[in-house]
Amino acid sequence: MTKEKFIYGMYNDDDLMIAGIKQLQSKGIHVRDAYSPFPIHGLEDVLGMKWTRIAIAAFIYGITGLTLAVITINYMMIMDWPLNIGGKPNFTFYQNLPAFIPIMFEFTVLCAGHGMAITYFFRNMTLPGLPARNPHPRTTDDHFAIEIAENENKKFSKEEIETMISESGTVAVFEKERIVKFL
């Protein structure tokens, strides 16, 4: 478990936080992250973050599920033990395909949904039993915090950074250690 110390600035409004981040950035300070009680649209652009690729992962999981369903159904119903049901065509996968579509679809959704959910939990490091890592309990209620690393802003001294944060409309500035890596 690796821990690191960061400087945090707390705001009591989302618009004030966005304005504060922009003000700090214009002075040349790198804001590495922000904590909020709800999703704020456009925050990731302000912080210069890239959009997540988790949807692509979901697509890949879905394709995997579809493939698995086709392989399993083909093995069980066509190769291993073909069933003659009222003399309906059942000798090839293609002939029997219409009746297989529902399960192929369901299994695709099952794999895409759960695969994406598991990826989501690991990427966010939100897993059962992990401790809370938000800088202040009120960032899940009505406060908004920005996170600044001292070693990413070597141009300024710690005191300078803290003054600049407090001038950007914050209600509190503090320093705190947090877990950055679990393994």
Added chain:
Amino acid sequence: MVKEAEVRDPLILGKDVTYHSITEDVCAPIEGKAGKLWWGLFSVAIVLAIWGTGMILYTIGRGIGVWGLNNTVDWAWDITNFVWWVGIGHAGTLISAVLLLFRQKWRMAINRSAEAMTIFAVIMAALFPGIHMGRIWLAYFVFPVPNQFGSLWVNFNSPLLWDVFAISTYFSVSFVFWYIGLIPDFATIRDRAKGPMAKKMYSLLSFGWTGNAMAWVRFEEVSLVLAGLATPLVFSVHSIVSMDFATSVIPGWHTTIFPPYFVAGAVFSGFAMVQTLLLVVRKVLHFEHYITIQHIELMNRIITITGSIVGVAYLSELFISWYSGVEYEGYAFLNRATGPYWWSYAIMMSANVISPQLFWFKKLRTSLVFSFFLSIIVNIGMWFERFVIIVTSLHRDYIPSNWSMFHPTFVDIGVYLGTIGIFFVLFLGFTRVFPVLALNELKSILKSSGESYRDKDTGHH
């Protein structure tokens, strides 16, 4: 800040609602003590649940001979209850998925409890095919697992197997969707919790949620993609349930209109159940600011639309049974409307087709008491719809000497009432332990759709 059009009514009422007051309001039922009304409802539910559990165990112990089934009517209440519960379980994911894709913000006040209702309803539904197997310990036969009987695989051509996949996928994906939305809200409760036990419990439930920028980006993307995946799922599940009937050759079941007709009926009954529950929740937990008359009215509109679709389906069925020229098909429908079960057909028609039309009157669809009353009527009507489809199609088959009636035994009734009891125990428990409103999502619409912010000229307060 994007402002909404002035003509739209605010979704969050109250002049002094802030981010913090939303947290306070939503956490109040969890942190406070339950009132008398809650305990009253819970006691009734738990008695029914215990009685029902007893009846379920009795069924498992003695076999399904304890039900009122006979040689002719070999599917009755059990499958009726199954379809009824699955239907009810359609509204939650419809609200959270379909309305998310359509960017309907009013879903945010109701999606959490609707999804909880969905999950509990699907659990109740899944119980019925389970106990109908007779030997429930052999339930693993429905999965394509290698077994000790040689190459005995499940039949992938069978709608009953499609059902297994559809319901398990629907249940598990809905559950994950619901839980992912719950995690940030659990974190809010965790960070407010005072007692050590509560802190520990909500810490565990919130998975260590932080709420950093990237986590929210992923949250939104996952919600969107899951909504996209869940939307066809909602439609597929009840289509597949309908194919349990439609792919058979029983007159009255063998119709191609079944999938869309069942889906519309499912949404219809699901919204009615959501309406029933929300009207109680909003009163008991004091959520009048969040679940407004506007929400109730919008839900009533959906009930009217889906009820009308169901009505059109009933009439098309009747027309086609005559137009097809098939004598058995024609008789099945004539028997439904005028045979010994005419009363159940009459209940179905009046409750599902006629009664929702009353919502064309604005006065009625904005009345809380009337909405509650009508939602119960619709729930009853939809149970009778399934009863009509199942029992009246079976009880008079091709050989008149086989004709018979279905009489439920006390076990049939007990199991059915028991599932209602278990459902309410789960739902009432949910209202005490879980955040009943999606509080973090509500905060995200407070500035654009909240009364306390909208009327101000500046974005700041």
